Amino acid sequence: MINSKVLSIILGGGQGSRLHPLTEERSKPAVPIAGKYRLVDIPISNCINADIKRMFVLTQFNSASLNRHIKDTYHFSFFSSAFVDVLAAEQTPDHKGWFQGTADAVRQSMHHFLRHDFEYALILSGDQLYQMDYAKMVEAHEASGAEISIATIPVNEKEATEFGILKSNDESVITSFIEKPDASLLPDWTSDVSDDMKAQGRNYLASMGIYIFNRDLLIKLMNDDSTIDFGKEIIPQSIDKHKTLSFQYEGYWTDIGNIDSFFEANIGLTDDIPKFDLYDKSKRIYTHARMLPTTKVAGTTLDKAVIAEGCIIGAAKIEKSVIGIRSRIGAESTIIKTYMMGSDYYESLQEIDEKRINILMGIGQRCFIKNAIIDKNCRIGDDVRINGGSHLKDTETDTYAVKDGIVVIKSGATIPHGYVI
Known part of the structure; x- marks a missing residue:
């Protein structure tokens, strides 16, 4: 079964200063959303719905409430290999400091991951609101023979300047990448998207910060401690060297980066037909019972x-x-x-x-x-x-x-x- 080959790594983010004061006493993934859930419930639930049930959550700030929530919430059978474990930044003989970035967080925690058998590492953000079937992304990754896959979402011209923008060929293989391009450069960065996306003017593929890495390649990349961030360093440097697939997603997705986006995402749940659907049984969001x-x-x-x-x-x-x-x-x-x-x-x-x-x-x-x-x-x-x-x-x-x-x-x-x- 494909999903038994996957280990999920959920990045808890840094200090969450842009979500202050909500992150004054808790880590960003522990922030309550929608009246009864926590942000971390989103990627964990997406994993469970895709039958991916081995998860690590990486964090380093105010992790006590996050630890408590995960310990009280996610209980699996004694006879299964399923788990959700929180890994807080820890001093070791090799690493004596805090996580310096997304890649550094994974690097410092690799000794925990490598105790498990897996073929693919699914790397997720702990502060995004969306419902994606990761199983389809894993299947596309395996079928294409890619070494890296990146979840991408079509965005419009205004949004494109705020994201890492990718270009892919007819086989959805990524050929180039630019971080937060100037508006004057955008005409050269349009991609092939669906007719529905074209009708909305969403012609640019933005990275969602969701990645799949083959195990051997991840080990190799993590051995180079000169890189500290996936989006800014590892992904741009890998595109020419390793086959990198774009997995296009067209559903609702928002990055809970600041108070304004957090507020609008929650208030958006009151719409007659909310973009984030809490009522779909196949995409159920789990939380503390x-x-x-x-x-x-x-x-x-x-x-x-x-x-x-x-x-x-x-x-x-x-x-x-x-x-x-x-x-x-x-x-x-x-x-x-x-x-x-x-x-x-x-x-x-x-x-x-x-x-x-x-x-x-x-x-x-x-x-x-x-x-x-x-x-x-x-x-x-x-x-x-x-x-x-x-x-x-x-x-x-x-x-x-x-x-x-x-x-x-x-x-x-x-x-x-x-x-x-």
């Missing part, structure tokens, strides 16, 4: 709302918003274009009474919240007004940050009664 009660809603007008389980909602209105697990929203509050991540636990009435908790976890009464991300376990008092938008300057305080007009309430923050942002 929680035994939560059903959500309870009283007196609330809901319009394009995605609401996870275990919530208690008394809001007046929720519009174009994603409400995460165990969220509590008080009476007469209005929530518009907001991603509320929810809470990790419930506060009992006894606990509230004994600790004399003045501001409960969740959103209080008579609040107005728009264009915001509310991280886990936040307490927002009554009569709070948060109105994000382009009129707000980027700023950061102990309890919240503003980035690109989006107000991000930090994990565990308390916003006092009547506060205005």
Whole structure:
């Protein structure tokens, strides 16, 4: 079976500074998305759906919550070889520093990979939102006799300047590569894409940062420690030396690189027909199984709302918003274009009474919240007004940050009664 030949390596990314403050206390792959999942669930679920069940997740910053999530979530049979293991950067006699880039992360972890039998290494990013059948990519790689395969996605002229752009021949073999080309160079970099893509003006093939390497070639490339990054060094240097296949993907794909793209990806789930389909059984997204009660809603007008389980909602209105697990929203509050991540636990009435908790976890009464991300376990008092938008300057305080007009309430923050942002 083809997928027993594959070992998956999921790159957790660096410090995730562009996703700050969501990455203040957690690694990028551990950031909650869609109200109940974590970013790392996406590549892991894609692997499981393709029957690829041997996975390493590489990370080096704030990996405790990621470790806990993976340990609590991904349990396979004792009699199978399946696993999901987190590898944090570690000092060894050969490597005494942090991961310096994507290739360096794989190089420093090779001694773990080589304990396993595999023919192909599938290298993935831990911070992208998409649903791809990796099995088809592996089959295309094997059938073509390639040594490297790169997943590519057609992009338009505006987007092309932000990506590594590839050109391929009639057999989908990549012949040339350019990193973030100037717009003036683009006429020479169009590729053969489907009629549907042409109709959308998506004539350029961008690298998705998803690679397959033959085992022997990966070992050889990792022995050269002068290279630290796949996209900037190893791929451009390998195209002329090793047969490199373009595997073209035309579905939904977004790189969760900053607060703006993260916000839009989550709010996009409220569309009538969302581009990222959580309802397709064949592309199921897996996450930690929680035994939560059903959500309870009283007196609330809901319009394009995605609401996870275990919530208690008394809001007046929720519009174009994603409400995460165990969220509590008080009476007469209005929530518009907001991603509320929810809470990790419930506060009992006894606990509230004994600790004399003045501001409960969740959103209080008579609040107005728009264009915001509310991280886990936040307490927002009554009569709070948060109105994000382009009129707000980027700023950061102990309890919240503003980035690109989006107000991000930090994990565990308390916003006092009547506060205005």
